[in-house]
Amino acid sequence: xxxxxxxxxxxxxxxxxxxxxxxxxxxxxxxxxxxxxxxxxxxxxxxxxxxxxxxxxxxxxxxxxxxxxxxxxxxxxxxxxxxxxxxxxxxxxxxxxxxxxxxxxxxxxxxxxxxxxxxxxxxxxxxxxxxxxxxxxxxxxxxxxxxxxxxxxxxxxxxxxxxxxxxxxxxxxxxxxxxxxxxxxxxxxxxxxxxxxxxxxxxxxxxxxxxxxxxxxxxxxxxxxxxxxxxxxxxx
Ligand SMILES: C[S@@+](CC[C@H](N)C(=O)[O-])C[C@H]1O[C@@H](n2cnc3c(N)ncnc32)[C@H](O)[C@@H]1O
Numbered sequence: 001x002x003x004x005x006x007x008x009x010x011x012x013x014x015x016x017x018x019x020x021x022x023x024x025x026x027x028x029x030x031x032x033x034x035x036x037x038x039x040x041x042x043x044x045x046x047x048x049x050x051x052x053x054x055x056x057x058x059x060x061x062x063x064x065x066x067x068x069x070x071x072x073x074x075x076x077x078x079x080x081x082x083x084x085x086x087x088x089x090x091x092x093x094x095x096x097x098x099x100x101x102x103x104x105x106x107x108x109x110x111x112x113x114x115x116x117x118x119x120x121x122x123x124x125x126x127x128x129x130x131x132x133x134x135x136x137x138x139x140x141x142x143x144x145x146x147x148x149x150x151x152x153x154x155x156x157x158x159x160x161x162x163x164x165x166x167x168x169x170x171x172x173x174x175x176x177x178x179x180x181x182x183x184x185x186x187x188x189x190x191x192x193x194x195x196x197x198x199x200x201x202x203x204x205x206x207x208x209x210x211x212x213x214x215x216x217x218x219x220x221x222x223x224x225x226x227x228x229x230x231x232x233x234x235x236x
Contacts, residue, residue, distance in 0.1 A: 004114040004188060008049070009070035013179050016172025019165045022052060024217070029053035031216040032107050035138055036061050041104040044095065044130070046123075047111030050076060058087045065103075067095045101132040109216045110141035113190040120191075124205035131229055137207065140216035140224035145192040149185075151221045159218035195223060202227045 015021035032045065033056065044065040045051060050073060051066050058064040058081075066081070067090045068074045074089055081087040106127050112120055127137050153173050160169030176182065193201070195211060202209035207227035215224040 004184075005069045007180070007184055008114075009072045012181065013172065013175050014181070016160070016175075017165055017168040019163065020160065020168065020172070021050070023159075023163045023165075025050060025052035026056075028109060028217055029056045031140075032057050032109075033060055035105060035107065035136070037104055037134075037136070042102060042132075044103050044106045046095065046106060046108040046127070047114075048077070049073060049110075052080075054081055054087060055084055058084055061105075062086065063088065065090050065095070065098075067092060095130070096126055098130055100129050101135075103130045104132055104135045106131065106135070106137045107216075108137075108139050112139060112141075113143045113192065115191060117191060120201065121205065124201065124207070128206050128229055133229070135228070137227045138212060138216070138224065139198070139202075139227070140212070140222075141219065142198060142223040142225065143190055143192045144194050144221075144223060146194075147192070147221050152219060155219040155221055193223075198223065198225055206230050 015024060029051075032043070036043065036057075039060065039062065041061040042063045042065075043057065043061045044067060045054065045057070046067045048054065048066045048068055054064060054066055054077075063086050065088045066077050068077060069092050074091065077089045081089065108123075108127075115123070131137060156173065157166065157169055160166045199209050199211075202225060206229060208230050209225050209227035212224040212226040214220055215222050
């Protein structure tokens, strides 16, 4: 596997069954809806994955841009949501070409661990340019250096127990452990940040930022941050 995008573009075993796939994205959609500033909001879900319930978010905002780097995932999104007028499926390149100040909310959930630090710094610049005055950037599900794979597994099992797929989750975890994911994780690594480092990165990129609680999704061992453009900094 060359990189993480190729992994997400493949037929991977991350979702243990259809129920997990569905409730995972239902949960994320509900969490994004809670962040919406209003019906008129123009929203970007960056690194959205399959975003199964994006139509629910789109029903509560003005425009929803779904950005995905993996071409296969993007084509699934297009098939699923192509007929919904206020959903636009985009590539990272298309997002980069968007008009300045054209978004009110940008969400990046469970993305940062798959980016190199330099890629994040470059993206923060893009996101800052795209935020309209008063707009917010929410970066969530950030993996800290102390977060263990065991803690992630326990959080998944708890989520599975509450949502009726515990047996499948146990089998799924064994499969994931034996699958490529573990090998790829060892090979490519995950990028981790502690809270102070994330806040500094955001501040250095021209944002006022703070920790946001709870995290999006089920794993409260991971971190979320809310950031807004610092008013005084001029764009370069
Ligand atoms: C763990 S999934 C998260 C999906 C979704 N946000 C969620 O919370 O379930 C990470 C997603 O980010 C996408 N991704 C990775 N690198 C990316 C990049 N540089 N730009 C856009 N998407 C990216 C992957 O293809 C994958 O679909």
